[in-house]
Amino acid sequence: MKVIADVCIVPIGVGVSVSKEVAVCERILRETGLKTQLHAYGTNIEGEWDEVFAAVKKCHETLHALGVERVSSSIRVGSRTDKPQTIEDKIRKVQERL
Amino acid sequence: MKVIADVCIVPIGVGVSVSKEVAVCERILRETGLKTQLHAYGTNIEGEWDEVFAAVKKCHETLHALGVERVSSSIRVGSRTDKPQTIEDKIRKVQERL
Amino acid sequence: MKVIADVCIVPIGVGVSVSKEVAVCERILRETGLKTQLHAYGTNIEGEWDEVFAAVKKCHETLHALGVERVSSSIRVGSRTDKPQTIEDKIRKVQERL
Amino acid sequence: MKVIADVCIVPIGVGVSVSKEVAVCERILRETGLKTQLHAYGTNIEGEWDEVFAAVKKCHETLHALGVERVSSSIRVGSRTDKPQTIEDKIRKVQERL
Numbered sequence: 001m002k003v004i005a006d007v008c009i010v011p012i013g014v015g016v017s018v019s020k021e022v023a024v025c026e027r028i029l030r031e032t033g034l035k036t037q038l039h040a041y042g043t044n045i046e047g048e049w050d051e052v053f054a055a056v057k058k059c060h061e062t063l064h065a066l067g068v069e070r071v072s073s074s075i076r077v078g079s080r081t082d083k084p085q086t087i088e089d090k091i092r093k094v095q096e097r098l
Numbered sequence: 099m100k101v102i103a104d105v106c107i108v109p110i111g112v113g114v115s116v117s118k119e120v121a122v123c124e125r126i127l128r129e130t131g132l133k134t135q136l137h138a139y140g141t142n143i144e145g146e147w148d149e150v151f152a153a154v155k156k157c158h159e160t161l162h163a164l165g166v167e168r169v170s171s172s173i174r175v176g177s178r179t180d181k182p183q184t185i186e187d188k189i190r191k192v193q194e195r196l
Numbered sequence: 197m198k199v200i201a202d203v204c205i206v207p208i209g210v211g212v213s214v215s216k217e218v219a220v221c222e223r224i225l226r227e228t229g230l231k232t233q234l235h236a237y238g239t240n241i242e243g244e245w246d247e248v249f250a251a252v253k254k255c256h257e258t259l260h261a262l263g264v265e266r267v268s269s270s271i272r273v274g275s276r277t278d279k280p281q282t283i284e285d286k287i288r289k290v291q292e293r294l
Numbered sequence: 295m296k297v298i299a300d301v302c303i304v305p306i307g308v309g310v311s312v313s314k315e316v317a318v319c320e321r322i323l324r325e326t327g328l329k330t331q332l333h334a335y336g337t338n339i340e341g342e343w344d345e346v347f348a349a350v351k352k353c354h355e356t357l358h359a360l361g362v363e364r365v366s367s368s369i370r371v372g373s374r375t376d377k378p379q380t381i382e383d384k385i386r387k388v389q390e391r392l
Contacts, residue, residue, distance in 0.1 A: 001155070001158060001159060001162075003158075004334060004335060005335070006302070006333070006334070006335035006336060008300070008370055010206060010208065010268055012206065012208065012212060012214065013211050013212035015209050016208060016209035016265045016266045016374070016376050018208065019387040019388050019391060020391060022388050023388050023391035023392055026388055026392060027392060030392075037333060037334065038385060038388060038389070039300070039331060039333040039338055039385065040298060040300070040331065040338040040340075040381040040382075040384040040385050041298060041299070041300035041336075041338055041370050041372070041384070042300060042335075042370070044333055044334040044335055046334075049155050049158070050155075053151045053155075057099070057147050057148075057151075060099060060101075060147070060175075060177045061099060064099075064177065064179045069178055069179050069180040069212045070176065070177070070178040070179075070180065070212045071176065071177050071178070072174065072175070072176040072206055073173075073174070073175050073176070074172075074173070074174055074270045074370055075171075075172070075173040075174075075175065076170065076171070076172055076173075076302055076335050076336070076368055077158075077170070077171050077173065078168070078169065078170040078171070078335070079158045079162065079168070079169050080167055080168040080169070080310065081162045081167050081168075082167040082168065082310050087334040088334075090334040090335070091332060091333065091334050093313040094313050094316050094317050094320055094332060095332070097313060097314060097317030098317055098320060098321060098324075102236060102237060103237070104204070104235070104236070104237035104238060106202070106272055108304060108306065108366055110304065110306065110310060110312065111309050111310035113307050114276065114278050114306060114307035114363045114364045116306065117289040117290050117293060118293060120290050121290050121293030121294055124290055124294060125294060128294075135235060135236065136287060136290060136291070137202070137233060137235040137240055137287065138200060138202070138233065138240040138242075138283040138284075138286040138287050139200060139201070139202035139238075139240055139272050139274070139286070140202060140237075140272070142235055142236040142237055144236075167310045168310045170304055172272055172368045174204055174237050174238070174270055176237070178212070180212050185236040186236075188236040188237070189234060189235065189236050191215040192215050192218050192219050192222055192234060193234070195215060195216060195219035196219055196222060196223060196226075197351070197354060197355060197358075199354075245351050245354070246351075249347045249351075253295070253343050253344075253347075256295060256297075256343070256371075256373045257295060260295075260373065260375045265374055265375050265376040266372065266373070266374040266375075266376065267372065267373050267374070268370065268371070268372040269369075269370070269371050269372070270368075270369070270370055271367075271368070271369040271370075271371065272366065272367070272368055272369075273354075273366070273367050273369065274364065274365065274366040274367070275354045275358065275364070275365050276363055276364040276365070277358045277363050277364075278363040278364065
């Protein structure tokens with residue numbers, strides 16, 4: 001099952017600045033080979049359900065291995081059977097109507 | 099990796115009332131044997147990462163098999179390494195301070 | 197416009213345990229007189245749009261006033277025009293189908 | 295209080311394709327003059343708390359006025375007191391570490 005997800009991973013207990021931990025996760029997501037797109041409050045990810053959630057799990061596990069004691073993520077995930085759709089499709093469909 | 103998650107599954111394209119589809123998902127989540135707690139805007143789920151996300155995946159797949167063409171879920175998921183924590187622990191910790 | 201919302205407020209930079217800050221917010225939400233229901237990953241809130249978001253804003257402001265330098269919240273909010281609906285309605289509608 | 299938010303507005307009961315309704319909301323958000331950035335699963339918005347949530351409220355109200363009977367939004371919102379931060383700052387801080 002193909003999905004488009006949006007993931008915001010928040011490390012808790014490492015202080016106010018979390019860009020180092022977010023960058024660790026961003027690298028993990030990119031190394032999966034899944035299509036990703038970083039934005040200011042998360043990352044779009046496109047791929048098979050299992051691969052997408054394995055990638056997010058690896059982010060949690062890696063942060064914990066680096067000493068982050070608590071991680072809280074907010075995820076949106078969408079699947080559809082009527083037609084295939086990519087990250088670019090979704091953005092273009094809206095922009096064409098603006 | 100043990101997690102506490104909160105999942106809100108929204109079927110799209112089936113009309114305004116979605117309680118039938120939400121109940122299908124609620125049954126799937128309960129049949130997993132994972133600890134769950136329904137609330138007005140989602141369901142708390144406690145268990146191993148892989149089992150929790152396999153359950154949510156099964157909800158998407160089942161709704162699609164029933165003819166729902168599009169499903170969009172909003173998920174919060176938290177993991178921590180400092181101590182084990184249950185759904186009841188989280189609620190009690192806050193209530194003790196009220 | 198009446199809404200049912202679900203709010204999860206995460207204080208960042210105060211350490212791994214956040215139950216003190218979550219309890220501060222829970223008290224603020226309850227003192228508004230809005231109907232609320234705490235669960236393990238957030239709080240359901242029922243009321244007028246402006247009152248609900250004024251309450252969540254007050255949580256952010258109060259945490260900042262208490263020295264929390266960063267707050268990140270995850271919110272679901274739903275409105276509908278076909279019929280009035282309460283927190284209890286939403287839960288009962290699903291439970292009746294289980 | 296300045297915030298960076300991320301908003302995903304889902305119209306329910308209008309069918310599988312929701313790009314028309316999403317475009318209506320995107321126009322509303324842009325007409326506010328707030329800084330916005332569309333992505334594949336929502337829109338980043340930067341501005342004062344009251345203006346940001348007035349804009350999201352206007353999206354719900356406008357969709358209802360157009361006949362959409364149910365709208366469910368997923369919102370992330372962050373505020374911080376340690377330093378000012380823009381949408382571009384957040385992205386650059388992560389990209390510099392990749």
